[in-house]
Amino acid sequence: MIAAVHLPRPLLPDMAIAAPGPGDEHWEALNSFELVLLAKSGDDRARDLLIERYTTRLQRWAHGRLPASARGGHETHDLVQDTLLQVLNNLQKFNPRHEGAFQGYVRTILANRIRDLARKWGRRGASDPIEGDELPGHGVSPLDEAIGAETRARYEAALNRLRPEDRELIIARIELGLPYKELVDMFEKPSVSAVTMAVSRAVVRLAQEMSHA
């Protein structure tokens, strides 16, 4: 697992952005990086929009990483929103270079929260079941079931050793499944083919890194 959060050096420390007018279409046109900058300057609407955008995206991601008993619709939703609020309340500590970096940062915080939850679940044990319908394998997350806890830990460690952009590309495309088009803007790449190749290279590097562990 990731033991520490990588905080990249701000490339544009004094970058500022003006909030658009009241029309929704103007706000929708802003990318998440711009929203982060606005939220940092205290704009509540930017905060709300960020929460709205990232909740759906991260809820799906978290669903596959939580033990079955802890991934009901409400639990996953609440966990993701809590995490986003935590991140947004501490935005002053974070200077993202681009949107992918912000996304990677949120994902890392969320992964840590899930790890803590899983530990807590492990301590509860089978004699202390969570209420409601229980499915077999309730204590294991789908990811652990798919690749095993040991491989998952190796994956996380290798991911953490990658260059920030490689890690963020993998989070955005492999983990969150964002479309290439979105990644072009997010990572400031010249074209879809450029970002496609960048993802492929990042994936090979990750696998090489995992095989060295």
Place this chain on the structure above:
Amino acid sequence: MHEEPSDPQLLSIAGSISDREPVDWDDLRRQLPADQAAVVDQLRFVESVARLGEETPASWGPYAIVGEIGRGAFGTVYRAYDSQLHREVALKVIRPVHPGAPFDPEHALDEARRLARVSHPNVVRVFHADRIDDEVGMAMELIPGDTLDALVKQRGPFSANEAALIGMDLCRALAAVHGSDTLHGDVKAHNVMRGAGGRITLTDFGTSKDLSRQQLRLDGDFAGTPLYLAPEVFKGAPRTIASDIYSLGVLLFYLVSGTYPVDGATRTEVGRRHDQGGARRLLRDVRPDVPDDFVRVVEQALAEDPQARYTSAGAFEGALSGVVSRSPSLTRVRKPALLVAGLLLLAGIAAFVAPWRDRDGRGPDGGVTVVSEPPVSTPTDSYLVDAAVYREVDGVDQRLEPGARLSIGDRLALHLHTSVPAYVYVVNEDDMGDSYLLFPIKGRTDTNPLPAGTAHRLPGSRANEQLSWQVTSAGIREHFLIFVTPEPSPTFDRLFGSLPAPALDAPLAVKIPGPAVDTLRGIGGLVATTVHADQGMRHVPAYSTALAPSEETAHGLWVRQIAFENPPPR
């Protein structure tokens, strides 16, 4: 660490993962040099992470998705939970390769229909199939265990004896498949599961086809895995029973050697080596230590000329059984002619029981046969029967599925319910050939006929004690034979009356060390559990049979056999 990866093949795999396109990992691993194999293995894990990012459905139809078991170009197999029947299933969801890709739901449903035609303990059972939008789902039996391929990779090659026994089970499975006018078409080690109790199960009918509808395909009939594909199929001939038998021969070759008779990195290369002839490996060359008979049997299945192979799965099984019976280490298991089979033969009713007793007297792991012509008078009225075997755990009866693993000391009971007064006979027989009449037991008050409309728990009770049958020793595999007839049967009274009955509070063989354990009988004991006045039967029986979720309608004699694993303690 930060040099740019440039290997085109690795980048291509990474691209497929990123695009969520199916990757044939086994094929890839074989093609890539060894130094890249480790990276490919890790890429496979990355693919699993990528798949997780896809929306794994929380449910499909009436099934709650628990997790993913595997996926391929066809779709995905999930571990799912049937909330109606309270059991886990393997749910295969077949869908277009990508949105908008050509997809024929009827073709996908055909797989389920063909599988539903086959009823055999060595063939995976299909419970339900349905179409939802552009997806077809098949709920099948979930078999905890490993594929034979995984076992070879984990533990190395099998012994010839073990492979022959597995081969016999698979021959029976194939005989049932072919008998239902179906070709499996992809018999391989990946598609055979060995369950925790040792049960061998043939799975994946994705490339099966109807024998009755021989389609001529101009593009060849290449479905199936190249390494297991018969040479004539490479030359354009359609797949036949002979090609299934060839594939089973390859499987046995692989089980004992970890290699294939004709190898190659690609389909074209395997086809070319078939053409060359000389590139074919002989089993004797790769396993000089296996018995000659085993080599001969496998090589015949692998004959280039389809006519020179076994004419049927049954003939192949017969040849394999000859190998097994001559094997000293297995003689003891195969030797006994099962007593009950003999008794039934004497009574002239073997024909009715034949579907569930093979010629060696070994029965399948479970199954139900409703026999229409009993050795008793044939009543015209039908009646209902529900029966299931339970294991008592801490005073609570838990239902046993066919193939469940028993241990010495286990307490067993039969829950039975009939809609008419019934004469019931329960016989236990193990693979050592020891047989017991478990019910009725002379001298006990619970006896035939059993009253109708009552939930009976056999063997019955004594004063305030509930009796159970107890496993007193290892018996390899325990067969329960249950006979129910609404009419009295002097024939059965005479036949079964000669069998020994279990003794009350018999000592457990677990205390006896060494080989003596194997010589003792299986379920030879009868034990009692005190039932408190307000307790009654603590578990309300589900009264469902192993193969049918609801009670069965019977006419005349009703016979059921269910088998459990009872291996010697290690």
